[in-house]
Amino acid sequence: MRTLVRRYRSLPIRARLAMLVAAAVAFAVAAVSVTCWFIVQQKLYDQLNGDLQQGSQQPQRLTGVLNTLESCPQEPPETDLGGVHNRGNYLQLVKADGTTCVSGNSAGRVRITSADTGVIANAATGEGILRNGTDSDGNAVRVVTVPLTVVTGPDSPPRLYPDTALLVAVPLKSTRDTLNDLALILLLVSGVGVLGAGAAGLAVARTGLRPVDRLTEAVEHVARTEDLNVRIPVDTDSEDEVARLSRSFNSMTASLASSRELQQQLIADAGHELRTPLTSLRTNVELLTRSEETGRPIPAEDRKALLASVKAQMTELGALIGDLQELSRSEGQRGERVQVVALQDTVEAALRRARLRGPELTITADVEPWFVRAEPSALERAVVNILDNAVKFSPGGGTVEVRLTGGALTVRDHGPGIPADELPHVFDRFWRSPSARALPGSGLGLSIVARTVQQAGGEVTLAGAEGGGTVVTVRLPGAPTAPPELP
DSSP states (O other): HHHHHHHHHHHHHHHHHHHHHHHHHHHHHHHHHHHHHHHHHHHHHHHHHHHHHHHHTSGGGGGGHHHHHHTTTTSSSEOOSSSOOOTEEEEEEEEETTTTTEETSSEEEEEEEEHHHHHTTTTGTTTOOOEEBBBOOEEEEEEEEEEEEEOOOOTTTOEEEEEEEEEEEEESSSHHHHHHHHHHHHHHHHHHHHHHHHHHHHHHHHHHHHHHHHHHHHHHHHHHHTTOOOOOOOTOOOHHHHHHHHHHHHHHHHHHHHHHHHHHHHHHHHHHHHHHHHHHHHHHHHHHHHHHHTTTTOOOOHHHHHHHHHHHHHHHHHHHHHHHHHHHHHHHHTTTOEEEEEHHHHHHHHHHHHHOTTTTEEEEEEOOEEEEEHHHEEEEHHHHHHHHHHHHHHHHEEEEEEEEEEEEEEOOOOOOOOGGGGGGTSSSTTTTOOOGTSOOSSOOOOOOOOHHHTTTOEEEEEETTTTTEEEEEOOEEESSSSSSOOO
């Protein structure tokens, strides 16, 4: 059985569908055919029983029965029961001791059973029996045995002979031949129906699975060539499972193509950004190495400046690598660390770091409680990046204003601001304003801010401030009390 199941599962889907359709039709046809055969059999036997019961009443009205009954010997010869014409029927009298008197025009002698003599024992009830039997030659017959009553005249009451029964039988050959012919016809019709259903099921399976074949070919093409620009034609009005699967495949390949383009762009941009600090590092290291190899010492001030430059470039490389790791993390990795975060505590921690980096600046803060659902480390990094930009672009002795109220965090500096034509690009990866390219940074800070805020379900905007400077506004869904009543 397990072998058959494994073989069935190894078949193509269209073959399995055709087999299932054929099996379903075969079951239905078999059920209908068997039901039809039994109904016809019952109807034929009902008709046969009716004819037998009617025929069993005719000889009882013939006065010749009395003469036959009186002259019936122990081993009776064929005797005429009143000249009845039986047209191939069996007519005979049955005595209580099992002896029989056969009509001269009977088709033969029917073998007596205990059920026939039992009719005589219950003659007072007037009930007979219907049964299948055989004649002396072994031919199948349908038998009715009833108590013998004789009507001798039109005005005479019927007379019961309690020790005798009348047996009437008809051959079953024609009935069984009819049933056999019907069974053969039903078998042929069923076979043709099953074969036709199998062929129709195979045709329907091929037609229905043609879109799946196209989808399979497309998947194999993508696996073979890594070409993510493949699209499967889909009927815009169709809403069946295959159409939905095709749309999902097209959406998946489009997302993968977009992801690969972003990945390639990230690699290209990262390579470009890494080239500058690496080149500077290599130059500084070569100067220091040549000084050691030639024995020509570098002046102390120059050596100190070179070492400071190497340290700064290494710090920039470390920050760039950290930013790239942050951008490369998947959504699933982020989702495992999401929790309720007190945004006011995150802002306070970022303010302490910002005051250390800009001790000459005045940083004011107005922070109210607000709880959000986010990744703590990513959220703190985003707030730190915003404050770092404000510190970096603020003039010496300037002021940075920080405010958190109602879930909106605003950071304003009084620096040179950002031209209006550059505002649409501030959240792009590796984008840096031409006026800020001389300053340290990788151009990934605000990109990380935008991604973190979007993942937390919020939004971030950057605009120019009245009187100069820049205002960054971050809005995050949450609540003033913990746990947050998040939508």
